[in-house]
Amino acid sequence: EAGVVQSPRYKIIEKKQPVAFWCNPISGHNTLYWYRQNLGQGPELLIRYENEEAVDDSQLPKDRFSAERLKGVDSTLKIQPAELGDSAVYLCASSAPIDTEAFFGQGTRLTVV
């Protein structure tokens, strides 16, 4: 069974440009997470979806970040406009209903120059 798939793996953009990341979770996993991981730190939650509903987006910087999960499967995370401080690894994860393992994708490493 395929794991969580993310694309692209790497992205370099100039500041003020838009960027989008895509995530395909494990089939049947209704919970999808987006995390941001800065160098040398643990991942921090940006947004969590239950099916197509965003149930926890309290740490998503809504002035420049947006996310969607159409049809409760794939998800896209967008940043517009990007800032230098957005350089990080963006991780997507999925899990079955509560109390089960979360599985992570390989991440997208974003560099804003």
Added chain:
Amino acid sequence: KQEVTQIPAALSVPEGENLVLNCSFTDSAIYNLQWFRQDPGKGLTSLLLIQSSQREQTSGRLNASLDKSSGRSTLYIAASQPGDSATYLCATETSGSRLTFGEGTQLTVNP
């Protein structure tokens, strides 16, 4: 707000040594605790999941324990190998399915 702390931040050991990584958390009302491994430039690989009602889980040379009342978990790695070199992260799941991570322990096993 849950806070997760991992000690030590970095650890270097010779091959074959047994070692313990520590994780502490402030909110004991957790659903579970999960240990992950992260190789450089890679995503996270789940190692062990301990439910809140459990005391420990084992997988091969790995053993994780959980003491909810004291807010502590340990990951024990037996007979360490160079291939175990990675960053090890613990995370707790609390109300609302929020996974809160520590900052990780960077492990180096020297041949």
